[in-house]
Amino acid sequence: MKLAVWRESGPVPRDRARDLFLDGPPEPDEDFAEAFAELFPGVRIDDIVPERIDEISNAVFRLAREHGLVCYDPQRDLVHNLEPRGVHPQLEMHTGDGMIVTDPDLRLIADVLGTLSSENPFVALVCFGQHFIQVSPGYELEFKEGGKIRGTVTTDLAEVRRAFLEYATGDRAFLQRHEWKPV
Structure with missing residues (x-):
């Protein structure tokens, strides 16, 4: 299971997020990556085990918002925008x-x-x-x-x-x- 997190200047529609993800998910910024690593040592945002997807994805949605980032969940085909x-x-x-x-x-x-x-x-x-x-x-x-x-x-x-x-x-x-x- 994977999630993609990146910075955008405004809301992102699902089709654009899906295309970005399929073209190679954007990399999250360094501050987000460090905060994620602190919360989930040894876990990669692009390789989450199915047994932990809900726990980790819910934390990622919160963390992305705190860092001013958009999050795309390709499993559900949903985008978490800031506004x-x-x-x-x-x-x-x-x-x-x-x-x-x-x-x-x-x-x-x-x-x-x-x-x-x-x-x-x-x-x-x-x-x-x-x-x-x-x-x-x-x-x-x-x-x-x-x-x-x-x-x-x-x-x-x-x-x-x-x-x-x-x-x-x-x-x-x-x-x-x-x-x-x-x-």
Whole structure:
């Protein structure tokens, strides 16, 4: 398993990141490489054993953000950009296939929602102790706030993306567009 980390002046779309990776992954800067080596002695970012991919990749996403770098995950075909981000810096995105990203960028959120499947059975955005929104295949949405969980169903992935992006940016319009029932 491999990850690629490099510096960019702005957000990178998946197709460009994929092409860069296929042409020979860009090298991370020296500061990042040193910080990675301290966290994971003896591990190479371009050769991560499958048993540790979630643990290491989640740390790499965090470390790349700290160093102002873009990260491309070729296994999931996802790019972790620095911006644009939502309004909750403590927001975490969790997926059913083991990915955890703190303060994910909005493009990543939208792209991850397209990966819902039996291999990735949920995506959740969570502000621990406050609220969350999550979805499973079949586009069953759940929203929790104030100790109450409400659910709704939609058939449209575009609507799911819209609801998640609204949630991430602090817009609550998704609550008015659907009929929510207690779960």
